[in-house]
Amino acid sequence: MSDRPEADSGSKTTSDLVVERLLQWGVDTCFGICGDQVNGFFEALRTHPKMRFVHVRHEENAALACVGYAKFSGRPAACVATAGPGAVHLLNGLYDARIDGAPVIAITGLSYHDTIGAHFLQDLPSDRMLEHACMFSERIMGPTHALAATDLAVRSALMNRTPSHLAIPIDVQSFTLEQDTASPKNVPHHLSLAPQPFTVVPPEEQVRRAAEVLNACERVAICAGAGARGSGDLLEQVAEVLGAPVIKAGLGKDCVPDDSPYTTGGMGLIGTPASHEALENCDGFLIVGSSTPYYEFWPEPGQARGVQIDLNADRIAMRYPVEVGLVGHADAVLTRLLPLLKRKNDRTFLAQAQDTYQRWWDLIGEQAASSGTPMRPQVVTWELSKALPDHAIVTGDAGTVTAWGGRLRLRRGMQYSFSGTLCTMGSALPYAIGAQLAHPGRPVIAFTGDGSMSMGMGELATLAQYNLPIKVVVLRNDSLALEVWEQTALLGNPQMGCELHPIDFAAVARACGLTAFRIENPSDAADVFAEAMAHDGPCLIEAVTDPTEAPFGESLQPAHAQHIAQAFDKGEPSAGAMARNLLQEGRVALSPALQQHYDELARYR
Numbered sequence: 041m042s043d044r045p046e047a048d049s050g051s052k053t054t055s056d057l058v059v060e061r062l063l064q065w066g067v068d069t070c071f072g073i074c075g076d077q078v079n080g081f082f083e084a085l086r087t088h089p090k091m092r093f094v095h096v097r098h099e100e101n102a103a104l105a106c107v108g109y110a111k112f113s114g115r116p117a118a119c120v121a122t123a124g125p126g127a128v129h130l131l132n133g134l135y136d137a138r139i140d141g142a143p144v145i146a147i148t149g150l151s152y153h154d155t156i157g158a159h160f161l162q163d164l165p166s167d168r169m170l171e172h173a174c175m176f177s178e179r180i181m182g183p184t185h186a187l188a189a190t191d192l193a194v195r196s197a198l199m200n201r202t203p204s205h206l207a208i209p210i211d212v213q214s215f216t217l218e219q220d221t222a223s224p225k226n227v228p229h230h231l232s233l234a235p236q237p238f239t240v241v242p243p244e245e246q247v248r249r250a251a252e253v254l255n256a257c258e259r260v261a262i263c264a265g266a267g268a269r270g271s272g273d274l275l276e277q278v279a280e281v282l283g284a285p286v287i288k289a290g291l292g293k294d295c296v297p298d299d300s301p302y303t304t305g306g307m308g309l310i311g312t313p314a315s316h317e318a319l320e321n322c323d324g325f326l327i328v329g330s331s332t333p334y335y336e337f338w339p340e341p342g343q344a345r346g347v348q349i350d351l352n353a354d355r356i357a358m359r360y361p362v363e364v365g366l367v368g369h370a371d372a373v374l375t376r377l378l379p380l381l382k383r384k385n386d387r388t389f390l391a392q393a394q395d396t397y398q399r400w401w402d403l404i405g406e407q408a409a410s411s412g413t414p415m416r417p418q419v420v421t422w423e424l425s426k427a428l429p430d431h432a433i434v435t436g437d438a439g440t441v442t443a444w445g446g447r448l449r450l451r452r453g454m455q456y457s458f459s460g461t462l463c464t465m466g467s468a469l470p471y472a473i474g475a476q477l478a479h480p481g482r483p484v485i486a487f488t489g490d491g492s493m494s495m496g497m498g499e500l501a502t503l504a505q506y507n508l509p510i511k512v513v514v515l516r517n518d519s520l521a522l523e524v525w526e527q528t529a530l531l532g533n534p535q536m537g538c539e540l541h542p543i544d545f546a547a548v549a550r551a552c553g554l555t556a557f558r559i560e561n562p563s564d565a566a567d568v569f570a571e572a573m574a575h576d577g578p579c580l581i582e583a584v585t586d587p588t589e590a591p592f593g594e595s596l597q598p599a600h601a602q603h604i605a606q607a608f609d610k611g612e613p614s615a616g617a618m619a620r621n622l623l624q625e626g627r628v629a630l631s632p633a634l635q636q637h638y639d640e641l642a643r644y645r
Contacts, residue, residue, distance in 0.1 A: 061186070063090055067118055070119065071117065107467075137173075137202065142201065150208060152211045239369050239372050247377055253324070257344070266289075272297075286300070297452045322343075417440070468512075491540060509577050519538050
């Protein structure tokens with residue numbers, strides 16, 4: 041992303057060898073920040089212009105950008121940080137990669153090789169510090185060690201879908217081959233770049249047993265997660281044969297489009313009534329690539345006969361007592377399972393799910409038609425969904441925006457992901473940066489909230505610096521609104537520590553060099569989104585929304601509604617507005633929990 045000279049023909053340094061080997065593996069993008077303990081590596085970046093370097097404003101965002109790059113491309117990118125605090129800052133993004141299964145290559149500096157452990161400047165042992173986040177984490181000992189260490193780092197990342205880490209002392213970064221001596225065990229030319237593609241499939245007998253279980257059930261529900269991404273066509277074929285609704289865990293939102301005739305949308309606290317209804321009434325349960333932590337919304341143990349498909353054998357039966365576990369890639373397993381399934385002639389179970397799902401979308405449409413201010417977040421998701429360009433990539437964030445992101449209506453060919461298990465606030469924008477660099481020809485939208493945006497506003501300058509045409513949509517409600525609802529619904533306590541000082545995000549974006557829009561009136565939303573999506577370059581859209589709108593009103597369990605009433609009794613300051621939003625007629629009609637605790641909540645309306 042800059043005009044840099046090629047490395048000369050002189051001696052190769054450790055850093056030269058690492059960069060060149062990464063390029064040979066196809067790792068050609070590196071996010072990071074320079075620093076005194078890693079500047080030797082930056083000299084190799086300077087002299088190898090084929091390695092695209094992207095200067096971010098915080099090391100955590102460098103790692104998160106790598107996660108976004110990997111999630112939407114399947115390929116690893118690299119992140120680089122200095123020793124000490126730089127390496128520490130990487131840690132959260134690397135854990136995000138580890139937990140959500142994204143291949144990433146991290147490179148950090150270390151103190152001088154002969155001062156390590158001697159209380160020197162920024163002397164933290166990053167190779168040991170990052171080894172829990174990274175399945176492979178090693179210190180490069182010199183130029184003769186560089187190729188073997190780099191090969192192992194890349195192979196581990198690709199094989200295990202996890203981050204790998206290389207730590208290089210500052211002086212070792214610039215050592216040349218002439219300054220190092222290979223041991224007799226380091227046989228010259230013993231390495232290669234042999235590819236390692238693989239497909240895992242279970243034994244045929246297991247697949248037949250799984251088919252027998254599913255064929256014996258009358259009402260099968262499918263839960264699809266991150267492991268089902270890319271297998272949407274097969275999922276829909278299986279759903280058609282079994283007459284089964286496809287319920288999507290958060291990380292599986294884009295496994296089938298939201299307008300598919302087979303899906304009932306999300307599950308969990310931010311899910312849909314249709315999904316929960318199907319899970320409550322099924323007698324067969326097929327789990328495809330999901331280990332969602334919200335399994336309390338799944339069928340009760342013993343209610344349904346279960347089959348689980350997962351690439352990780354240790355995830356089988358971790359959330360539900362399945363009868364058959366199929367360890368393998370979803371595509372390969374579903375391809376073998378599909379011909380063994382018998383078509384169910386009774387489509388009542390699927391039809392009921394479709395009807396409830398449509399009634400839920402009708403409710404969202406009614407909510408989106410509201411003309412009040414501050415406007416409801418449903419206005420934003422409804423109009424943004426219509427404005428999304430074909431084949432858009434959307435990155436979500438942590439907070440109430442997670443719930444509203446679940447209400448974006450993705451069409452076929454669109455992709456979506458977010459920090460689904462670690463729930464890292466501020467991840468949408470760096471994810472989007474990674475996604476845009478992985479797919480420069482596709483429209484990319486970062487969908488975030490004001491709490492998460494305020495954590496990473498510096499990356500707006502990154503968009504301007506590289507003219508990345510990302511559209512950043514910020515839901516601004518001056519509140520950590522998810523925490524308001526979690527403190528009330530999960531614990532029965534009034535909100536505490538959730539107020540945010542107002543930030544004019546549009547003004548901040550303009551100060552960074554971006555075009556910016558603000559939406560305060562619902563009637564302006566459609567036109568603003570249309571103009572923003574057509575803008576040739578990066579821009580930010582700030583939407584001022586109501587902090588008291590319930591992000592999970594239709595999907596509350598009875599205990600949650602009871603807790604909210606308790607919080608109101610304890611003096612929740614927003615009880616009146618929260619009660620009015622919760623108890624809207626259409627919402628109550630779809631929520632048994634609100635019906636059960638209606639009178640307790642209505643006292644505050």
